[in-house]
Amino acid sequence: MANIKDTLGNLLSIDGAKAAAIVDSESGMVLGKEGTGLDLDVAxxxxxxxxxxxxxxxxxxGLKDSIDDILITLSSQYHVIRPLAERPSIFLYLVLDKAKSNLALARIKAKECDEQLAL
Incomplete structure (x- = not known):
């Protein structure tokens, strides 16, 4: 099992990763953040x-389903939002440089981080 700091480190080890955060969607508060390039509290x-x-x-x-992830594609970045499977009110937020990243591999790594995070 990984803690918040380890999880953020794992997310930032993804090729092209610029920033990552773990956010509580009930309050909008950032529980942990690493990286540069944008204000992760505002994000x-x-x-x-x-x-x-x-x-x-x-x-x-009337959809009885859950969110695996939400992808926002900008001209130079990917933003991946992944609610935790065990605690959907908490989500991983990952910012990737579009030119330096592999989106499929980043989504797989985000899923692995989700499964390993212990809060």
């Missing part, structure tokens, strides 16, 4: 709204 709070909006939409549609 955590903003992406909390993304997660909440998706969950609200799923409920409105």
């Amino acid at each position: 955590g709070a903003g992406n909390t709204e993304v997660v909440r909006a998706k969950l609200k939409t799923m409920k409105s549609l």
